[in-house]
Amino acid sequence: MHVGVLTGGGDCPGLNAVIRAVVRKGVQEHGWSFTGFRDGWRGVVEGDTVPLDVRAVRGILPRGGTVLGSSRTDPFVLPDGVRRIGEQLAKLRTDALIAIGGRGTLGIAARLHAEHGVPCVGVPKTIDNDLSATDWTFGFDTAVGIATEAIDRLHTTADSHRRVLVVEVMGRHTGWIALHAGLAGGANVILVPEQRFDLDQVCAWVASRFEATYAPILVVAEGARPRDGAPVQGSVGVWLADAIERRTGKEARTTVLGHVQRGGSPSAFDRWLATRFGLHAVDAVRDGAHGTMVALRGTRVVRVPLSAATDRLKAVDPALYAEAGVFFG
Amino acid sequence: MHVGVLTGGGDCPGLNAVIRAVVRKGVQEHGWSFTGFRDGWRGVVEGDTVPLDVRAVRGILPRGGTVLGSSRTDPFVLPDGVRRIGEQLAKLRTDALIAIGGRGTLGIAARLHAEHGVPCVGVPKTIDNDLSATDWTFGFDTAVGIATEAIDRLHTTADSHRRVLVVEVMGRHTGWIALHAGLAGGANVILVPEQRFDLDQVCAWVASRFEATYAPILVVAEGARPRDGAPVQGSVGVWLADAIERRTGKEARTTVLGHVQRGGSPSAFDRWLATRFGLHAVDAVRDGAHGTMVALRGTRVVRVPLSAATDRLKAVDPALYAEAGVFFG
Amino acid sequence: MHVGVLTGGGDCPGLNAVIRAVVRKGVQEHGWSFTGFRDGWRGVVEGDTVPLDVRAVRGILPRGGTVLGSSRTDPFVLPDGVRRIGEQLAKLRTDALIAIGGRGTLGIAARLHAEHGVPCVGVPKTIDNDLSATDWTFGFDTAVGIATEAIDRLHTTADSHRRVLVVEVMGRHTGWIALHAGLAGGANVILVPEQRFDLDQVCAWVASRFEATYAPILVVAEGARPRDGAPVQGSVGVWLADAIERRTGKEARTTVLGHVQRGGSPSAFDRWLATRFGLHAVDAVRDGAHGTMVALRGTRVVRVPLSAATDRLKAVDPALYAEAGVFFG
Amino acid sequence: MHVGVLTGGGDCPGLNAVIRAVVRKGVQEHGWSFTGFRDGWRGVVEGDTVPLDVRAVRGILPRGGTVLGSSRTDPFVLPDGVRRIGEQLAKLRTDALIAIGGRGTLGIAARLHAEHGVPCVGVPKTIDNDLSATDWTFGFDTAVGIATEAIDRLHTTADSHRRVLVVEVMGRHTGWIALHAGLAGGANVILVPEQRFDLDQVCAWVASRFEATYAPILVVAEGARPRDGAPVQGSVGVWLADAIERRTGKEARTTVLGHVQRGGSPSAFDRWLATRFGLHAVDAVRDGAHGTMVALRGTRVVRVPLSAATDRLKAVDPALYAEAGVFFG
Incomplete structure (x- = not known):
């Protein structure tokens, strides 16, 4: 069996751990060979490949990024993109393709499989943890850990000084990183894209916190927006700090x-999850389970249809957000 | 409502996060008051209490250990232990008791509830992650992270030198820390208590690793033992290193x-889990769900009977161990 | 002997380590007693004190912030400020005062000693490392470590994507944090307040970096400014990223x-330095060396006149900056 | 100019930072070319080389270990070793040799220069910080940081339990790591090779600590030994824990x-120091300053004779050890 591997979309700690697990298991348990495609679907369309054997994956487990490179190339918008993919896979005698990526990358894999019979198996990847088909995605735990450490450090200053401290974290569409890091870091206010915030309420929380003789720490997802629709240009964190300063008179x-959250070595949890995703993607290829992707349910890795990757964004549940509200203010 | 809180058993990062969440939610959402019992069941028997209000839990979220202290006192073996507990709870007008602990502590809570009607709610705690009723226990992720970082650092030396490197991690009865840290750290051999190891096989792995021009890293749980029943005194890690040196001639x-794994600040994951356990323990008390404990299933916190805490040790599944075997040698 | 202790100015990891060392040595070696003044000189003026004994300093070594609180109060601008200090010190029968702080705090100590004979001993503190009298100040190593870790993480993204990454670090007047973190993190451009930067040159470096098929990472001190005097409002990092984007067309x-750099647990180096400063401040008090402060020269702690604290800002030496230039572009 | 580079002796974080700085500066400022010799002096004797250009050093700054490999080969004990070195250097037209290593490696460089006119420049490396010619050596700060973090974590357990906790750190001949990590971690006892310890005294400190209702943490250098000359086999840490348990009855x-201390990514301080050593080694080569090595004095990098590397072990000064004694017990 000869298997192609590609990674697409944005950076996410754990990509290399998946690649390594795929190759180690494929080679050692099944004697398969692999081809790496460079820069996601671009490499498949253009036949731009990287040798991928046990030696190539040595030492990559703890490293951030992806040794295969990544891109957002969509073969469906390229002239002849899909036909060229077919040609390249035939030329390389590729029996299956393991696509590691988010909504975009896996959506392409789903269409290629459904519409053109390309034998794809998917591995979901999103730092934002917003895929409804899986309990967790790798990269998320690392991002939450980095944001939590930053909040931990700000508590020192919050304790000694009388300043409002705002931390902007990743999350354009969903607030999972903000919610988890805010809870783990003991933030006093957590703002997520799923619920527009009321600046008056935020300022009231800030004020009540100062009364408790302690300065407030606010965690805001980059996609959070005020209820009144005021235009936010640039960083919402900077915008929020300015707005609070103007309203409350507090510095x-x-x-x-920023990107600090998606770089560097993956956490132990993310390496474990990514490694298991890789091992189970090989099982799916072995079983000819094309059109599926791996997912975590509890502590078990299961298979779900590739289409589940693009089904529905997993937004922060209002009940979960309300649960966290006990720590606000 | 007046609620007692106690922590029992060994150290585990996240205990303070549970205590804080219990108090914050109980006070702010329900207006309850709390009493902390010092050193687990000892404090209940002896009426040794600690004031427990919002002020008392300020700043404890990121701290290891437990502000309530801990012990392994068992009221069932103390003269009049159970009667004295009844008296103390009556004296303090305690409506419910939240017991945070492992097999021992929660086993006592289960009996007190079943046999004596004491209104107990449990929060499971074990660094070893060996409770079958819950997907994860807090403290485990922190321990795995510390062990993984140590393995990461050893890779440098394994790369530059020609030495066999053995890391002994926690796990007297189960090998979860060894398995997860070994996978996350890219160890070449993982030895767990659930399966006696064959020293010949271990030495064969060591030898094959050296042939691949790279030195081997072995992760061994403190409870792992050789198949032939050779007596292991003191650290099994030290014993194993000696045995390998004698057999293979490799340094x-x-x-x-050691205890480094159970101290220090909890990981973001453990703080999130511990915090949610605390919040849901308050819900259980509110609902009068005595005799239950909280547990994680997927990403949801559920209630299970307290007796589930002592039911069955969650050993490392042979299939999971075999899955990891692709990385051995 | 009865000794007062105060901390003034901005947050800096290591303050608690100094306080602990002062008290432990004073009590155990000399049998002295101590009074802590709350919030720097404000506490002395107002007689606002904190008990300071061995118990009070237990466990504070690894903690950021200061258990004594801090402020920027200047008794020389308060009505009767200096007279009230004299009264408070007399009332408390204070034989000496250990002032821990930066330029502001120690400048006040110097004047109080020189003009009013107040028996002050100083411990220099600045996260910016810009005191000419000492080789290093505590807090600086911690800040550099945090900034370096952030840069490390950005390399992953720089490697996988084609984006320009800008990191703004502390340093209003001097670029020590930028220089050290930039060197340690392998940044491609380092901009410091001591030398106005040429945006054309910066963009040329950015372009040449992209030619080397790798994205550039720029470290900019918050006080760095462009040569042409263009007004920079808000964060210079945000300003710089915008300017580069507009000029080069690269995202x-x-x-x-921000404050993440001055919070949290001090590095081992900073704890060592702060502890030794504390021990030697006690020696200075014992020797009646009023009007002096401790300083590090090589690996030795020496005494210098308190006035040295305010003498001269230690700017980044042009030769050192040029030395780093070999890594630019 | 063509320059050879080699690294010898044990692992030490920062070696790659030196190599990178040497190559970057040599190439960019002077247009030199480089040859890397594999595995220290062995590579020079055998002409075993590695290409060493700007590409080869890309990304190695934060990595532990050495891309050149290391060994303890001594050409003076090999048949024809010195003559073969001469031949290889002539064959490669090597104008100078930069040797990065400890006492052994630099001692060989010193002899080769003094006795055979080999144009050597040295960069000192020892994780133990025991070279009298330089204030600090790189690798030491990293090791101290790792040991301090371990001690930090043990405080949690010391606080909650009543156990004696012993940490064994590196240091066969000198106690610098023990002293610095012990001070930074707030250990209650620090034992170094320079002063034989009295077990009675150690047990007295342990006992007094328990009276203060807190468990003791002891840091012991691997080379520390008891005064009465009792034979210590295997780990002195394990030996000490056993001895204390037997004497005091405390668990x-x-x-x-172990090797965890010398692996992994170097601290920011060590990267800064190693980088500057590399830059200044290039200056020494440029100036024809053969027979010298670089060293840190205060914050300046200076040159000293290569012979200074082997002159005298920098032992822990009794005065410094006594200074730390205020925290014992």
């Missing part, structure tokens, strides 16, 4: 974590 | 992590 | 670390 | 950090 400072 | 070095 | 992202 | 647990 406010912002930390914008 | 071997040992790292014994 | 640019910013991380603004 | 004692040991952490043996």
Whole structure:
């Protein structure tokens, strides 16, 4: 059996752990060979490949990024994209394709499989943890850990000074990183994209916190927006700090974590999850379970249809957000 | 409502996060008051209490250990232990008791509830992750993270030198920490208590690793034992390194992590889990769900009978161990 | 002997380590007693004190912030400030005062000693490492470590994507944190307040970096400014990313670390330095060396006049900056 | 100019940072070319080389270990070793040799230069910080940081339980790591090879600590030995824990950090120091300053004779050890 592997979409710690597990298990248990495609679907369309054997995956487990490179290339919008994929796979005698990626990358895999019979198996990847088909996605735990450590450090200053401290974390569409890091870091306010925030309420929380002789720490997802529809340009964290300063007269400072959250070595949890996803993707290929992707349910890795990757965004449940509300203010 | 809280058994990062969540939610959402009992069941028997209000739990979220202290006192073996518990709870007008602990502590809570009608709600705690009733226990992720970081660092030396490196991790009865840290750290051999190891096989793995021009890293749970029943005194890690050195002639070095694994600040995951356990324990008390404990299933916190805490040790599944075997040698 | 202790100015990891060392040595070696003044000079003026004994300093070594609180109160601008200090010290029968702080706090101590004979001993503190009298100040190593870890994580993204990554670090007047973190993190451009930067040159470096098929990481001190005097409002990091994007057409992202750099547990180096400063401040008090402060020269702690604290800002030496230039572009 | 580079002796975080700085500066500022010799002096004797250009050093700054490999080969004990070195250097037209290593490696460089005119420049490396010619050596700060973090974590357990906790750290001949990590971690007893310890005294400290209702943490360098000359086999940490348990009846647990201390990513300080050593080694080569090595004095990098590397072990000064004694017991 000869298997192609590709990674698509944005950076996410754990991609290399998946690749390594796929190759180690495929080679050692089944004697398969592999081809790596460079930069996601672009590499498949253009036949741009990377040798992928046990030696190539040595030492990559703890490293962030992806040794295969990534892109957002969509073969369906390229002239002849799909036909060229068919040609390349035939030329390389590829029996199956393991696509590791998010909504975009896996949506393409789902269509290629459903409409063109390309033998795809998927591995879901999103730092935002917003896939409804799986309990957790790798990369998320690492991002939450980094944001939590930042909040931990801000508590020192919150304790000693009288400043409002705002931390902007990732999350354009969903607030999972904000919610988990806010809970783990003991933030006083958590703002998520799923619920527009009321600046008056936020300022009231800030004020009540100061009364408790302790400065407030606010965690805001980059996609959070105020209820009144005021336009937010640039960083919402900077915007929020300015708005609070103007309303409350309290000095406010912002930390914008940015790409720091998606780089560096994956956490132990993410490495475990990514490794198991890789091992089970090989099982799916072995079983000819094309059109499926792996997913975590509880502590078990299961298979779900590839289409589940694009089905529905897993938004922060209002009940979960309300649960966290006991720590606000 | 007046609620007592106690922590029992060994250290485990996340205990303070549970205590804080219980108090914050109980006070802010329900207006309850709390009493902390010092050193687990000892404090209940002796009426040794600690004030427990919002102020008392401020700042404890990121801290290891437990502000309530802990012990392994068993009221059932103390003269009049159970009667004295009844008296103390009556004296303090305690409406319910939240017991945070492992097999021992929760087993006592289960009996007190079943046999004496004491209104107990449990929160499971074990660094070893060996409770079958819950997908994960807090403290485990922190321990795995610490062990993984140690393995990461050893790879440098394994790469530069020609030494066998042995890391002994926690796990007297189950090998969950060894399995997860071994997978996450990219160990070449993982030895767990659930399966006696064959020293010949271990030495064969060591030898094959050296042929691949890279030194082997072995992760061994403190409770792992050789198949032939050779007596192991003191650290099994030290014993194993000696045995490998004698058999293979290769220099071997040992790292014994010990208590380092159960101390210090909990990981973000463990804080999230512990916090949610605390919030849901309050819900259980509110609902009068005595005799239950909280547990994680997937990403949901559920209630199970307290007796589930002592039912059955969750051993490492042979299939999971076999899955990891692809990385051995 | 009865000794007062105060901390002034901004947060800096290591303050608690100094306080602990002072008290432990004073009590155990000399049998002295201590009074802590709350919030820097404000506490002395107002007689606002905190009990300070061995019990009070237990467990504070690894904690950021200061258990004594801090402020920027200047008794010389308060009505009767200096007279009230004299009264409070007399009332408490204070034989000496250990002032821990930066330029502001120690400048006040210097004047109080020189003009009013107040028996002050100083311990220098600045996260910016910009005191010419000492080789290193505590807090700096911690800040550099945090900034370096952030840069490390950005390399992953720089490697996988084609984005310009800008990290803004602390340093209003001096670029020590930027220089050290930039060198340690392998940044491609380091911008410091001591030398106005040329945006054309910066964009040329960015372009040349992209040619080397790798994305550029720029570290910019918050006080760095462009040569042409263009007004920079808000974060210079955000400003720089915008400017680069407009000029080069490359997408640019910013991380603004902010107060994260001055919070949290001090590094081992900072704890060692702060502890030794504390021990030697006690020696200075014992020797009646009022009007001096402790300083590090090589690996030795020495005494210098308190006035040295305010003498001269230690700017980044142009030769050192040029030395780092070999890594630019 | 063509320059050879080699690394010798044990692992030490920062070696790659030196190599990278040497190559970057040599190439970019002077247009030199480089040859890497594999595995220290062995590679020079045998002409075993590695290509060493800007591409080869990309991304190695944060990595532990050495991309050149290391060994303890001594050409002076090999048949024809010195003559073969001369031949290889002539064959490769090597104008100078930068040797990065400890006492052994630099001692060989010193002899080769003094006795055979080989144009060597040295960069000192020892994780133990025991070179008298330099204030600090790289790798030491990283090791101290790792040991301090372990001690930090043990405090949690010391606080909750009543156990004696022993941490064995590196240091066969000198106690610098023990002293610095012990001070930074707030250990209650620090034992170093420079002063034989009195077990009675140690047990007295342990007892007094328990009276203060807190469990003791002891840091012991692997080379520390008891005064009465009792034979210590295997780990002194394990030996000490056993001895304390027998004498005091208190349960004692040991952490043996082992090679974890010398692996993994170097601290920011060590990267800064290693980078500057590399830059200045290039200056020394440029200046024809053969027979010298770089060293840190205060914050300046200076040159000293290569012979200084082997002159004298920098033992822990009794005064420094006594200074730390205020925290014992």
